[in-house]
Amino acid sequence: MGSLNAEWDALRQLEAQHSNRRILSLFDDPDRAAAFSARTGDMLFDYSKTNIDAGIRDALIDLAQAAGVSEKRDAMFSGAAINDTEGRAVLHTALRNLDGGAVLVDGQDVMPGVHDTLDRMRAYARQVRDSAITDVVNIGIGGSDLGPAMAYQALSPWADGPRCHFVSNVDGAHIADTLRGLDAGTTLVIVASKTFTTIETMTNARSARAWMDDQGGNPEAQFAALSTAADLTADFGIPPERVFGFEDWVGGRYSMWGPIGLSLMIAIGPEAFDAFLRGGQAMDRHFQAATFEENLPVLLALTGVWHAQVCGHASRAVLPYDQRLARLPDYFQQLEMESNGKRVQMDGTPVVVDSGPVVWGAAGTNGQHAFYQLIHQGTRVIPCEFMIAAQGHESDLAHHHQLLVANCLAQSEALMRGRSIDEARARMAEKGLTGDELERQAQHRVFEGNRPSVTLAYPQLDPFTLGQIVALYEHRVFVEGVILGINSFDQWGVELGKELATSLQPVVEGTASADGKDGSTAALVGFIHRHSD
Numbered sequence: 001m002g003s004l005n006a007e008w009d010a011l012r013q014l015e016a017q018h019s020n021r022r023i024l025s026l027f028d029d030p031d032r033a034a035a036f037s038a039r040t041g042d043m044l045f046d047y048s049k050t051n052i053d054a055g056i057r058d059a060l061i062d063l064a065q066a067a068g069v070s071e072k073r074d075a076m077f078s079g080a081a082i083n084d085t086e087g088r089a090v091l092h093t094a095l096r097n098l099d100g101g102a103v104l105v106d107g108q109d110v111m112p113g114v115h116d117t118l119d120r121m122r123a124y125a126r127q128v129r130d131s132a133i134t135d136v137v138n139i140g141i142g143g144s145d146l147g148p149a150m151a152y153q154a155l156s157p158w159a160d161g162p163r164c165h166f167v168s169n170v171d172g173a174h175i176a177d178t179l180r181g182l183d184a185g186t187t188l189v190i191v192a193s194k195t196f197t198t199i200e201t202m203t204n205a206r207s208a209r210a211w212m213d214d215q216g217g218n219p220e221a222q223f224a225a226l227s228t229a230a231d232l233t234a235d236f237g238i239p240p241e242r243v244f245g246f247e248d249w250v251g252g253r254y255s256m257w258g259p260i261g262l263s264l265m266i267a268i269g270p271e272a273f274d275a276f277l278r279g280g281q282a283m284d285r286h287f288q289a290a291t292f293e294e295n296l297p298v299l300l301a302l303t304g305v306w307h308a309q310v311c312g313h314a315s316r317a318v319l320p321y322d323q324r325l326a327r328l329p330d331y332f333q334q335l336e337m338e339s340n341g342k343r344v345q346m347d348g349t350p351v352v353v354d355s356g357p358v359v360w361g362a363a364g365t366n367g368q369h370a371f372y373q374l375i376h377q378g379t380r381v382i383p384c385e386f387m388i389a390a391q392g393h394e395s396d397l398a399h400h401h402q403l404l405v406a407n408c409l410a411q412s413e414a415l416m417r418g419r420s421i422d423e424a425r426a427r428m429a430e431k432g433l434t435g436d437e438l439e440r441q442a443q444h445r446v447f448e449g450n451r452p453s454v455t456l457a458y459p460q461l462d463p464f465t466l467g468q469i470v471a472l473y474e475h476r477v478f479v480e481g482v483i484l485g486i487n488s489f490d491q492w493g494v495e496l497g498k499e500l501a502t503s504l505q506p507v508v509e510g511t512a513s514a515d516g517k518d519g520s521t522a523a524l525v526g527f528i529h530r531h532s533d
Helices: 005-018 023-028 054-067 069-078 092-096 111-129 143-154 172-179 199-214 230-236 259-268 270-289 296-310 328-340 372-377 395-417 421-430 435-444 463-484 492-509 519-530
Strands: 037-040 043-046 135-139 163-167 187-192 223-226 315-320 358-361 384-389 453-458
Touching: 005 054, 005 296, 023 395, 037 270, 037 296, 043 296, 054 069, 054 296, 054 463, 069 270, 069 463, 092 111, 092 270, 092 463, 111 259, 111 270, 135 143, 135 172, 135 199, 135 259, 143 163, 143 259, 143 328, 143 463, 163 172, 163 259, 172 199, 187 199, 187 259, 199 492, 223 230, 223 259, 259 270, 270 296, 270 463, 296 315, 296 463, 315 328, 328 358, 328 463, 372 395, 384 395, 395 453, 421 435, 453 463, 492 519
Parallel strands: 135 163, 135 187, 187 223, 315 358, 315 384, 384 453
Antiparallel strands: 037 043, 043 453
């Protein structure tokens, strides 16, 4: 593939040339919105409220082509071991390949196993939905928690099965607060850990089993496992018919499409879960077939690269105007920051540009009364990614949704348009202010504007659409990773803290000495000991 220095330099020159250009001026072209948006089915991605013009878009596409995005994409879908630091294929896409053909890993078609597992999940979900189970507690962490927890909330209009609860934090408050008020006799506990050794998950699982024993439940019949460690699940007392495994070519933060989504399937039913899978599959096909100029994952990635790596904006706000998508920014935070928060390229050499931005956000309109002040008038530019459905689910509250849409569109317009000092002065003059006080008050009311945003719009949030959105962002992260030259599918950065926590646990418990620890850590352990008796 070679060096991308020429492509990065071309983009930096374009940014320097146009950095002071007003985004609003680009709309002198009446076709701007149509030319800088793309569709797949009924989903619209609008990136016209950015400083990207035709020349910048061409340069970004040149960068993607030079980085080998097409070749890496095809290698991923074909089952090649593109996660080369772990020697694994990356095939979460196979989990939603409901209508596709064979997918080979080391010469073996993995699809029969995928379909068999999915059939077992459907049968078990129907069994649970038809039983006396009223509540499901999913115990996991990271990808084993964030995905199904986010999707369960997002698809609550379809949740006609048992209520679902999600426990992730090893803090005892999380498991205690979740189990409080549940009936141990009608609760199913799902333990989600591929290795069945994740310390937080297994600590919570043992506490849940003790609770069920104490409260008259039957752990032997009311526990299921999402794991590949058949020996450990058996030791825990979970029979093989209630163990659902997945292969090492499915990373945790990409695993909701398979067994990790079992709680979601139980909640919304196998048919709605299949629609979710088909939404992901539709985005896969679009990603594979569309030209880069019309390809939503590629265009979303390229706007991200433009803002983060070229313009130097260090964070990105994800702003779904949908209360049921309140957990989506958290989910995308893990997806992006665990995938692309890396310091070296595939060959072990340093990344030549900044890696992934800080991803954060909240549901609108709540965020408007929390942090939009910083977005509008802070000294740092924060590119925003808005999401909005044309229609809500509460038909008797349609006026609520109209107000929601108005707020979403107004925010992106305000970020771009801003308010000049002359406009602010005129407002203060209307209030009767004059002289120095007029000038002082006017300065507080200036909005620099020219702050970029993109908007993803769709008819209504449903299982198919949620599948499209999640797959869109998965592929966006992949494209950005390819351009950065990194492996988006390992996560060595989480290992050191785990190792040190393991070594510190006996020190905290008082069964080992803090000798050899740094002064701060030793002092903090001492404080904990003094105040824990």
